[in-house]
Amino acid sequence: MATPTCNALPKVRFERGFLADRARLVRDVVIPYQWEALNDRVPGAERSGTVHNFQVAAGEKAGEFYGLWFQDSDLAKWIEAACYRLATHPDAKLEADLDGIIATIAKAQQPDGYLDTYVQLTAPDQRWTNLFEWHELYIAGHFIEAGVAHFEATGKRTLLEVVCKLADMICRVFGLGEGQINGYPGHQEVELALIKLARVTGELRYVQQAAYFINQRGAEPNYYEAEAKRLGRAKLPVYFYLHRWTYLQAGKGVREEADPIGHSVRAMYQLCAMADLARETGDASLRAACETVWRNLCDYHTYVTGAIGSEWNGEQFSLRYDLPNDRAYAESCAGIGLVFFARRMLDLELRGEFADAMERTLLNNVLAGMALDGKTFFYVNPLEVRPAEAKRRFDQHYVKTSRVPWFGCACCPPNIARTLASLAYYTHSVQADGVALHLYTDCTVEADVAGAKLKLAVATDYPWDGRVKVTVDPAVAAKFTLRLRLPGWCTSPTVKVNGTSVDLAAAQTGYLPLAREWQAGDVVELDFPMPVQRVRAHPQVVHALGCTALQRGPMVYCLEEADNGAHLGSLRLPRSAQLTAKFEAEQVGGAVVITADGERQEAADSALYSAAEPAVKPARLKAVPYCLWNNRGEGEMRVWIRES
């Protein structure tokens, strides 16, 4: 290995405010809690077995493999999250825990670099034989991301060396050369990880390996078809229902699908790698493919909460406009994948719609995945829940009516942890000629911009208040461009520099460029007024017909039974109703809530069908941010409110 370059993690401090609270929760509660969960020490939670599996594989204890074939990845994601925490908040105990588990992982790794406790402990002679189902390459990808994060956070090479050895093995084993396996991952992830590894190590061949995986995917003759035949698997699992290899995006080449298809997390991780590769290699066809899928993802396949993947079976994308609310799958990990993809699209082009989508999904769908106490999680994030029905109907059996401490398939909790532990990646981009702010939240950003040390102090109560004060503090006066995102949801933004209004006509694709010589103490004041907005869906979204969603700033709201009583479907919001927004410190952890004079439809009698319309009575409606739902016990929830 060449001497790796430690690309410092972005330096952002989150001290107060909505996202800072979540970041702190992840640091102080979630990461320690998940370490306990991975060690099977959380009473009442489903067993993880993850650390156990590595200890067994390392020869540190006797035992058998426990859990699903991709269990290893939970540990990798947790390590990544823990490293981000360590980068900003040194902690000897955590560092020692990491050193300990990394030593175990290194011991578990086989001499040739192979690392997958499921295969090692259950089918050691069947490495790489079942790419379409097993997750060897997916797990490798997560360990590579962890190894990079560990190196960048601590400067230590212990895990980085493990994952370089693993990556080198992958480069030897997979390809179109003599004696190589010309397959590719059943679950994409290693592709984006190899690019990260290349950026740290300077090893271009890791990019080339990622490019191989992406370019080979779906090539004819289909690798999986041959593999399934070899394995005697004429009948595929039910999640391949109707779709066969499109479930894992291998029915066609990656440039040939216009819509996001198949398993939604796989689809997003693939798109991340495609966007990264487009950037690394300048491959215009990959970039065009990303743009096409992005367009269709946004125009046809995204819930108003930013969630994606509307079908349970196969955790998949469905048809255009097929976005049922009570049967939404809307996996937390798929939302995280969209955030990753959007962030990478921003690296390709500074376009407000990428940041808008990233913000929508992060603040609504992803945050909903975790309780306010950081100890329980949603895997599935429907937009409408009627608990009795969700518990009773098999076609909603995957909908949990309350967050749970852990899952047998626990991909989501550590994925949420690593995402919220690395918010610093999402606030801004450093560019050749300046810096761009994407996500507004109270924080301090430090960066080297155009050769100068720059500090940006962002003071705001966003997302509850649209006023944002950015104090620019370069070490010395410096000429650079500060690019400020003008959120797509805001119809009347204003920007002042040192008290003087700026003409927004200069804004391009959703960002306002402010090019000047910046002095320490320069102040940019942004104001993004946040009236409550009614959002309506395209009329082909049959499950939102006649309804409105409420949004204020970037936050999407919902009705909860705790505030509105049961039978939320019988509530209506008149088109003329005044919507009042007010911050309530005591409400769902402190949030702006929305109230309005609405109405409730009540049956005149017990008849199931009647010529009479239900009677209408006044009812005060109260909506809370969707991401904060289900923090007050089990109850109904509904995002799309009927309008009258």
Next chain:
Amino acid sequence: MATPTCNALPKVRFERGFLADRARLVRDVVIPYQWEALNDRVPGAERSGTVHNFQVAAGEKAGEFYGLWFQDSDLAKWIEAACYRLATHPDAKLEADLDGIIATIAKAQQPDGYLDTYVQLTAPDQRWTNLFEWHELYIAGHFIEAGVAHFEATGKRTLLEVVCKLADMICRVFGLGEGQINGYPGHQEVELALIKLARVTGELRYVQQAAYFINQRGAEPNYYEAEAKRLGRAKLPVYFYLHRWTYLQAGKGVREEADPIGHSVRAMYQLCAMADLARETGDASLRAACETVWRNLCDYHTYVTGAIGSEWNGEQFSLRYDLPNDRAYAESCAGIGLVFFARRMLDLELRGEFADAMERTLLNNVLAGMALDGKTFFYVNPLEVRPAEAKRRFDQHYVKTSRVPWFGCACCPPNIARTLASLAYYTHSVQADGVALHLYTDCTVEADVAGAKLKLAVATDYPWDGRVKVTVDPAVAAKFTLRLRLPGWCTSPTVKVNGTSVDLAAAQTGYLPLAREWQAGDVVELDFPMPVQRVRAHPQVVHALGCTALQRGPMVYCLEEADNGAHLGSLRLPRSAQLTAKFEAEQVGGAVVITADGERQEAADSALYSAAEPAVKPARLKAVPYCLWNNRGEGEMRVWIRES
């Protein structure tokens, strides 16, 4: 066997009109067609194997059992249908076919009376060992019904003797006595059949055996629990999901469940037997249980089309008010079961609501199960279909977007056939002091009423026209009561006898009693005005919120893509819109269609979400009777129309 009494089948001739057309279709097309299907001679249809299985069991040919474990019952239901046809329309070829297959069945029957080709050919040493899954008693029940029908239609005892031998064996094997199996059927049916057999043979012990099965059902300790343990079946199939023995109505005693629960066909057949037993034995607790479940069935569990059983998994009833339209299971057989149950409730008490429900389900849900050409069938009858979605989403995989020629599990087609071949059972009841008319349709009824031969000539274009002329024609002037159903859907009925208006205040529980000495040629004129009615659901039916269904007379309507274009959800019917009804001879086989000036919501642009409401454009809406949908190719369909 004592000398059986041939209770003549009710004598009703259907010559013209809506139901007569269906009855003729069943006689001329469906019954011959299904005989071909049962003999595996319909190209392109799923293989039945049913006749084949009997031929193999009878030693007439070599081969193996084909199909599902309840395949035998398809033949029994077809024989029953064919016998009803033979009773009114003698046909030497059909009679010979029946004699032939009955001879085969008799040969297949084992010396001790046992008859079930699945068990005989696949597990002959495991008779009666798996009552909760196998269908030995269910099949026995259908053969008993067939045997009774064959005897009543032809006077021949060939099949009756087979089924008496089978029934006698069942009486020996099942009970609480020494050496008997104290179990009961996994799928109810034999109970109601045994009562039919008792009525023909005069053998009270068949009633007692039915009573044993009903009373033992769900008794503690639970028979199935012990059976499943004996079979090593700790884990039950997914359709027992959450419910365990309630799936087959054996979680509690039959008098203890207030709501219809579990598999809907099983539930209905059980209720039929309970109502029959209440009548035969005067068991007040059984009658009360029927009344309670009836009430809740109507108030919470019935679709506006009269369909029941809203969940695919286990073909079950769901929670109260849980009536999704696009995921409705609404099995044709379950609707038939409701018709059977309602008819038996009418035997317990002449109450209009029983006839109303019977009519609603028969004319809408059951008739929808068969195409206008009598050759294709629906098993599942949703109230809303979007074909692309139904083909794509696994949670709607059971929804067929067009009727099919046959099913691997083909319970519905022969069940529809035997029901429509026996419409004579549903038109009227003969009572001690008169006759009651339930179903209005053009026909001639002959009956012995209060000792006199009576002919009733019913002339009407019902269900398209509410005017009904009943010419009373007793052989000699006779004093009896003619009870006329006043349909629940009609708000302003009028009745005249020989031109003189009758005061309807005398009507009781939905029937108007006309007691007088009737002379040949007396004429009763009924007028049930049929304005188009808007029907609204109880506001807890979340899937019908904001919508109306259109009904005219007993017919429920739907929008079809063939008339209204795609995206039926985007259509709205203003509350003020005039609804016009008109008979169109060329339309869907000749039917009254409804038109109105409505509107279509169209998106202003391609955005998935927007602050703007969709634009509204005028659109002419056209609705056709639900039972006639899908006779013009595949397309969207929707019963519940959005109101504006």
